[in-house]
Structures are given as C-alpha cells and as structure tokens.
Amino acid sequence: MSFLSLRTWQLGIKSLLLHPLRSLLTVLGIFIGVASVIWLLAIGEGISQKAQEQIEGLGADNIIVRSIKPPEEAGSASTFIVRYGLTREDFTRLTETIPTVERALPIREIRRRFSFGGRMVDGRLVGCTPEYAEVTRLEVDRGHFLSDAEVREKKNHCVLAAGTAQQLFPFEDPIGRSIHVEQAYYVVVGVMQHKDPTAAIGGSFAAQDFSNDVYIPITTLWSRIGDVIVTQRSGSREGEQIELSQITLRIDEVEHVMETAELVKATLARYHPQGDYGVTVPKELLDQARTTRLMFIIFMGLIAAISLVVGGIGIMNIMLATVTERTREIGIRRALGAKRRDIIRQFLVETVALSIVGGITGVLGGLTCRPVSNLIRSGLESAVPDVMKQLPQVIQTVVPVIVPWSIPLAFGISVTIGIIFGIYPAMRAAAMDPIEALRHE
Amino acid sequence: MTAAAQIQDVTKEYVMDGGTVRALRGVTLEIPQGDYVAIMGPSGSGKSTLLNLLGCLDRPSGGTILLGEDDVSRLSDDQLSEIRASRIGFIFQSYNLIPQLTVLENIEVPLYYQKRLTGKDRRRSRELAEMVGLGDRLDHRPTQLSGGQQQRVAIARSLVNDPYFILADEPTGNLDSVTTLEILDLLGNLNRQGKTIIMVTHEPDVGRRAKRITRLMDGMIQSDERLGKQ
Numbered sequence: 001m002s003f004l005s006l007r008t009w010q011l012g013i014k015s016l017l018l019h020p021l022r023s024l025l026t027v028l029g030i031f032i033g034v035a036s037v038i039w040l041l042a043i044g045e046g047i048s049q050k051a052q053e054q055i056e057g058l059g060a061d062n063i064i065v066r067s068i069k070p071p072e073e074a075g076s077a078s079t080f081i082v083r084y085g086l087t088r089e090d091f092t093r094l095t096e097t098i099p100t101v102e103r104a105l106p107i108r109e110i111r112r113r114f115s116f117g118g119r120m121v122d123g124r125l126v127g128c129t130p131e132y133a134e135v136t137r138l139e140v141d142r143g144h145f146l147s148d149a150e151v152r153e154k155k156n157h158c159v160l161a162a163g164t165a166q167q168l169f170p171f172e173d174p175i176g177r178s179i180h181v182e183q184a185y186y187v188v189v190g191v192m193q194h195k196d197p198t199a200a201i202g203g204s205f206a207a208q209d210f211s212n213d214v215y216i217p218i219t220t221l222w223s224r225i226g227d228v229i230v231t232q233r234s235g236s237r238e239g240e241q242i243e244l245s246q247i248t249l250r251i252d253e254v255e256h257v258m259e260t261a262e263l264v265k266a267t268l269a270r271y272h273p274q275g276d277y278g279v280t281v282p283k284e285l286l287d288q289a290r291t292t293r294l295m296f297i298i299f300m301g302l303i304a305a306i307s308l309v310v311g312g313i314g315i316m317n318i319m320l321a322t323v324t325e326r327t328r329e330i331g332i333r334r335a336l337g338a339k340r341r342d343i344i345r346q347f348l349v350e351t352v353a354l355s356i357v358g359g360i361t362g363v364l365g366g367l368t369c370r371p372v373s374n375l376i377r378s379g380l381e382s383a384v385p386d387v388m389k390q391l392p393q394v395i396q397t398v399v400p401v402i403v404p405w406s407i408p409l410a411f412g413i414s415v416t417i418g419i420i421f422g423i424y425p426a427m428r429a430a431a432m433d434p435i436e437a438l439r440h441e
Numbered sequence: 442m443t444a445a446a447q448i449q450d451v452t453k454e455y456v457m458d459g460g461t462v463r464a465l466r467g468v469t470l471e472i473p474q475g476d477y478v479a480i481m482g483p484s485g486s487g488k489s490t491l492l493n494l495l496g497c498l499d500r501p502s503g504g505t506i507l508l509g510e511d512d513v514s515r516l517s518d519d520q521l522s523e524i525r526a527s528r529i530g531f532i533f534q535s536y537n538l539i540p541q542l543t544v545l546e547n548i549e550v551p552l553y554y555q556k557r558l559t560g561k562d563r564r565r566s567r568e569l570a571e572m573v574g575l576g577d578r579l580d581h582r583p584t585q586l587s588g589g590q591q592q593r594v595a596i597a598r599s600l601v602n603d604p605y606f607i608l609a610d611e612p613t614g615n616l617d618s619v620t621t622l623e624i625l626d627l628l629g630n631l632n633r634q635g636k637t638i639i640m641v642t643h644e645p646d647v648g649r650r651a652k653r654i655t656r657l658m659d660g661m662i663q664s665d666e667r668l669g670k671q
Contacts, residue, residue: 007553014541332537335498336598337526337554339519434498438537 012349015326026318027358030414033308034362037410040300042369042400048293049401055289057137058282063249063261065094065268067242070276081228081239084276088243090268098249098263100256105131105248108221110229114214115180116168123164123212125181127221133192135248138210143175143190150189151217156224158186162194163211179214184224186216257283305413311358312417315351319425323347330429331437340430347426348419355418359411366410369400443509445606445637446472446495451504451514453490453660464490466660467504472606472639477632479648480641482657488641489610491657495639496529496608497521508605526554530599534611536591538583544570544594545579551602562601569597573627589620596627606637613647625650 016023058064067085088106095104108127113120126132133145141162150157158179165174165188178185197209230239249264251257261281268277323330330343338346377396380388388396453465464487472478482488493499494506497513500521506514513524530551531537538547548566552558570576573593575586583591592612599607609628613621629650632638640651648654649668656663 007558011542018541328537329539332539333550333554334522335496335525335531335537336551337522337602339522339554341519342522342554435493438498438533 008345008349009353012346012353015322016350016353019322022318023354026314026354027361029311029314030308030355030358030418031311031362031365033304033311033417034359034410034414035365036307037301037304037413038363038366038402038406039369039400040304041297041406042366042402043373043398044293044296044300045403046398046400048289048296050398051289052286052293055282055286058280058285059135059250060283060286061251061254061257062135062282063251063257063264064280064282065090065247065249065264066278066280067245068276068278069240070274081230081241083241084274085242086244086247086268086277090271091244091247093267093271094247094249094264097267098260100252100260100263101249102252103131103250105129105135105246105250106218106244107132107246107248108218108242109245110221110225112181112214114164114168116174116177119168119170121164121167121212123161123214125221125225126213126215127218128215129218131250132215135250136195136210138195139193141191141193142173143188145190145192146215146217151219154219154223155217156184156186156220157189157217159190159192159215160188161192161210161213161215164214165191167212181214182225186214254283257281304410308410308413308417311414312421315354315418316421316425318354319347319351319422320428322350323425323429326429327432327437327440330432331434331440334432334434335438343430344423344426347429348422351418351422351426352415355414355422358418359414362414363407363411366407367402369402373398373400443474444471444507445474445476445509446470446639447505447507448472448491448495449505449507451491451494451501451506453487453494453499454502464660465494465501468657468660468662469504470655470662470665472637474605474637475632475635477629477638477650477652478640479651479654480639480657481643481645481648481654482663483643485659486657487660488657490660492608492610492639492641495606496531497524522554526551527602528605530602530604530607532592532595532599532607532609532612534614536583536588536595536615538591538594538598540583543580543582544575544586547583547594548598548601550598555602566597566601569600570594573597587620588616589623592616592620592624593627596624596631600631600636606639607631609638609640611642612640613642613644621647 065086069082070084091104091106095101106129110125111122112125113122114125115121128146129151130146130148132138133140138145143159145159146157149155160168160174160179168174168179169177174188174191176188178187195210197207197211227243228239228241249260251260258281261279261284265279268279333343333346448468448470451465451468452463455462455464468487468491480488480491490499494501497508497516498521500516501514504514505512508524508528511524513521516524539550542550545566548569549558549562552562552566567576567579570579573596575590575593575597578586578590583594586594607628612628613624616624625647628638628640632652638651640647642648651668653665653667655665
C-alpha cells in the first residue's frame with residue numbers, strides 16, 4: 001500500500017463518503033480559510049494599488065503647493081475681500097531660489113459657468129501653462145492643448161475637458177467655436193480625453209474631478225478676470241483675492257524631492273505665517289503607501305492564517321473522532337497485516353484529501369472575489385444606499401486585485417495544515433494495540 | 442515435513458495494576474501441517490492469549506514460537522505485521538469485515554499489505570468467493586449479508602494469502618445451529634484439502650469436529666487428545 005497508489009486514495013475517499021455531512025463541514029473550514037487568504041490579500045492589494053496609482057498619478061518627482069483658505073479670524077468678518085494664498089511672488093521665489101526645481105507650473109482655478117448657445121455647464125475654469133497637460137497626465141483628443149505662444153500673447157483660447165465638450169457640443173464639433181464665460185468669449189482650440197477623477201490624498205490635497213474643466217492660458221485669466229472673485233451668497237457678497245491656486249514644482253531628480261520639499265516649506269513659511277497653503281509631496285505619500293501596503297498584507301495574512309488554523313483544528317477534531325470510531329477497523333487491518341505506517345498513511349490520506357478538496361474549492365472561491373464583491377456592493381447600494389454613501393470612498397470603489405502568489409500559498413498552507421493536524425490522529429490510530437482494538441465495540 | 446507451528450515452553454505475563462498475571466506458564470505444543478486443532482478451556486485458561494501469540498498479534502514473555510522455519514517470538518512490530526499479512530489467516534467470532542468495503546475488497550485486504558494487487562490476485566479472490574458460495578455477491582457490503590454469509594467472506598479472506606494455518610476464534614459463536622453446521626462443514630472441507638486449522642472454542646460439539654482437542658487450564662496444557670478418525 002503506497003502513498004501514491006490509487007487504491008489508498010480510493011479507500012480514503014470511500015471512508016470520507018461514509019459521513020458526507022461531516023466531511024463537508026470539515027472541508028468548509030478549509031474552504032473558508034483558503035478563500036479568505038485570497039480574498040483578504042486581493043482586497044488589500046486592490047486598496048493599496050489604487051492608492052499607489054493615484055499617488056503615482058501626481059508624479060513622484062513633483063511637489064504640489066496649494067492655497068488653503070485660512071480659518072476666519074474674529075476681526076476679518078468686516079473685511080469685504082479675504083486675501084490669502086500663494087502669490088506670483090512666491091512662484092518667482094520658488095523657481096529662482098531653489099536650483100533643484102526644474103520646472104514650475106502656476107495654476108489658478110475658479111468655479112464658473114460656461115455656456116454655448118442655450119446649453120450651460122458649471123465647471124472649473126483652470127488658468128494654466130502648456131505643461132499642465134503633461135503634469136496632470138491629460139491626453140489631447142482633438143485639436144491641441146494650450147501653447148507657449150498662446151500663454152505669452154494672452155490669447156482668448158480655451159481647451160475643453162471631455163465632459164464639458166460633451167455637454168456644450170453634443171452634436172457639433174467644438175473646435176473653432178466660441179464659448180461664453182462671464183463677460184468674455186473664448187475660442188475652443190482643443191478637446192481633451194476623459195480622465196478619471198483623482199481621490200483626495202493626504203490632508204491638503206482634495207479630490208479632483210477633471211470632467212467639467214475648461215483650460216485657458218493663465219495670463220489670459222489674470223488679465224481678464226483678475227485675482228478677485230466675488231460670489232453671491234444669500235444676499236450678501238463675499239470676495240476672495242487669490243493669485244495662484246496651486247504651484248506644481250517638478251524636481252530634476254527623484255532623489256532630490258525630499259530635501260527640496262524641506263526648502264519649499266521653509267521658504268513659504270517665512271512669507272506665510274498664517275499658514276494659508278499646503279505642501280503635498282507625492283513621493284512621501286508613495287513611501288507611506290508602500291509601508292502601509294506591507295502592513296496591510298501582514299495584517300490580512302494574519303487574519304487569514306488564523307482562519308486556516310481554525311480549519312486545521314476542525315480537521316483534527318474530526319479525525320480524532322473518526323479514529324475512535326474506527327478503532328475496530330484499525331484492529332482488523334492490523335491483524336490482517338497492516339503495519340503502523342500503513343495505518344498512519346491511511347488516515348493521513350484522508351486528512352490530506354479533505355484539505356486538498358478544501359484547498360481547491362477555496363481557490364475557486366477566492367477567484368470569484370471580484371464578481372462577488374461587485375455583487376455585494378451593488379446589492380448594498382440598492383438595499384441601503386444611505387449607509388453605503390457614508391462608507392469611506394475606498395470601500396465604495398475598491399476593486400480586489402488577486403495577488404498571484406496568494407493562490408499557491410493558500411493552497412500549500414491548506415495542505416500543510418491538513419498534514420500537520422492529521423498526523424496526531426493518525427499516529428494515535430497507529431499506536432493502538434491490535435488486540436485491544438479488535439476487542440473494541 | 443516441518444510443523445505449521447511449534448510452540449516451545451512459551452510463557453506470557455501481563456503486568457497489571459494489581460501485580461503480574463501469568464496467562465501462560467510454559468506451554469509446549471506442536472501443530473503439524475494439515476492438522477485441525479480445537480483449543481478448549483474455561484475463560485481465563487489462557488486460550489485467547491495462546492491464540493494471540495499464534496496469530497503474531499503479541500510476543501511471548503518466554504519460550505519460542507516457530508512458524509514454519511521462522512522464530513517469531515522476537516520479531517519487531519513491522520516484521521510481525523508482515524508475517525500476519527503473508528502466513529496467517531484469521532477468522533473471528535464477530536466476522537470483523539470492514540463495513541465500507543465490498544465482499545471482494547474485504548477478501549483482498551491481506552493482499553494490500555503484502556504486495557501490489559495483480560490480476561491473478563483478483564481472480565483468486567473471486568474464486569475464493571465462489572468457493573464459499575458468494576460468487577454472486579461480490580459487490581455487496583457486509584451489512585447486506587447474513588451472519589453466516591459474513592463468516593463465509595471471512596473464511597475466504599483467511600485463505601487469500603495462502604497461509605500456514607487458519608486461526609479461528611470462536612468462528613460459530615454468533616451463529617445459529619444450522620449456519621454453525623454449514624460453517625463447520627466448510628472448515629472441515631478445507632482441512633481435508635490440506636489446510637491447517639487452529640480453532641478456539643468452548644462448545645464441545647464444535648470442538649468434536651476437529652482432529653485433536655487441546656485443553657488449557659490455568660495457563661498450562663491440561664490434556665491433548667487426538668480424536669478417532671472421521
């Protein structure tokens with residue numbers, strides 16, 4: 001009777017099928033363990049991949065400085081116009097005093113209403129320079145993005161984001177048409193491809209939706225609209241004076257990013273004691289995300305390992321019961337010539353068979369991770385939409401990514417656990433005195 | 442002609458909580474090939490102990506046991522298993538078939554532990570099943586058979602490895618009188634064909650079917666008589 005012989009396995013499976021429910025429940029324990037290893041690792045990977053993608057989308061060699069409205073002070077309520085944020089002077093200072101800054105990108109964003117004919121879109125008017133497209137990873141769909149010449153000459157040209165173009169020009173080609181923004185008209189010179197919104201990262205970097213943007217040269221924005229924006233708010237009028245919404249700095253080498261960030265912070269701190277800005281360093285976030293990912297994997301792995309061990313204990317429990325129940329059979333087999341190792345093998349084959357079946361079904365269950373999680377999510381969305389909306393955005397959008405090595409790992413662990421937890425019951429069976437075992441009722 | 446089994450001055454002691462129990466106190470017995478011995482005696486006389494020693498399920502405390510030419514009294518557990526698999530056929534009072542196996546598979550069990558099963562072995566198992574009258578129930582499970590039929594399967598199983606002798610422990614203890622006669626006839630036939638049979642029983646009627654009755658008392662042989670020709 002050899003371990004590999006078909007007969008041994010046939011016999012083991014036959015014995016297991018004597019108690020189908022019992023075997024099924026034991027397999028279930030391993031199934032849950034294996035599937036949860038794959039699931040938890042896939043969800044962890046999905047979350048961290050998403051975070052990494054978003055951070056990488058900001059560019060590891062970038063430093064992003066944004067204007068932040070300072071908390072309103074007691075006396076400032078009387079002031080009609082609040083003045084805060086980054087200035088053109090800051091921009092010059094940063095680009096000229098820090099040698100590792102290769103390029104700097106001034107950006108000014110304002111909420112505006114765009115219209116063409118009878119159609120209107122509320123969106124973001126972005127004053128920027130030609131590098132903006134490259135740095136924010138926007139692709140041109142038709143026409144061209146803003147050029148240096150257009151910026152220099154303060155042209156009344158604009159480029160539409162995919163969403164804006166779709167809504168303002170559902171039928172006609174927007175290139176060459178003029179859209180209306182406040183009192184001015186801008187000629188459309190290009191349309192960008194669709195870009196997924198980026199989620200908020202870190203404290204100072206809010207989520208950005210690019211779909212309803214209109215891009216114009218920043219020089220045009222400064223001369224036509226200026227720094228002061230007045231908004232109507234329930235009867236009263238409020239004003240803000242901001243020169244720049246954001247400055248994106250591109251650093252010459254990734255290794256210089258961290259020290260440059262320190263310099264940027266130090267430079268700005270001197271001129272902005274009220275702290276009306278925020279510095280986001282994607283590389284720093286990326287490093288953090290990598291550490292978090294590792295911790296996540298360890299944590300998830302730990303939880304999954306616990307469930308596998310619980311499954312293993314289930315196997316051991318069942319096998320101990322089986323061995324006691326089949327004492328007589330063990331006695332008969334010993335009397336008819338089975339050696340101790342034949343008995344060990346026989347029971348070990350049964351536990352290994354259980355754990356292999358559990359492992360295979362567990363892997364299959366693990367592979368359903370993505371469709372099942374989508375199903376659960378859409379189920380929750382239709383059943384309890386309010387609860388769903390309150391959940392963190394990660395949970396609402398995460399797509400599990402199956403980690404390839406988790407499949408052999410989970411399967412290997414399940415079989416190993418089958419062997420480890422099967423050995424003791426099998427040894428106990430083999431250690432029985434055949435005479436005693438034959439007498440057992 | 443060598444004896445099927447030769448027992449020389451065998452003793453067996455069990456160490457229990459209350460002290461040492463001397464189950465066998467020097468038993469010498471020779472069983473020639475082709476013999477049919479009934480070992481009888483009251484409970485506690487040591488007949489089960491003697492059967493366990495002859496069946497290589499246990500080792501004696503003293504003395505030697507020769508099966509064929511091998512001294513089995515000092516063999517290792519694995520070696521004893523090999524001897525059981527290849528040279529001894531067991532028949533038990535409660536049949537001791539394995540419930541999840543079919544008739545044919547039950548007959549083959551001793552062969553699993555001996556070597557790989559060949560087509561020849563399969564044929565032989567089938568022939569044995571036919572010989573005991575169960576050729577049409579090869580795929581039945583033990584629970585689907587009557588007591589007498591189960592014991593027939595056990596007899597076929599005891600023959601499958603072509604043993605030195607068949608050890609029958611109260612083979613008719615669980616059977617009614619009609620079936621008892623059938624089983625005893627079967628054993629008698631086997632003996633006439635040359636099989637050595639050692640049977641433990643406490644029923645005088647059953648013992649009389651043997652060629653020889655060995656009586657044990659308090660761990661020693663009380664009498665050893667050869668019965669008249671049958």
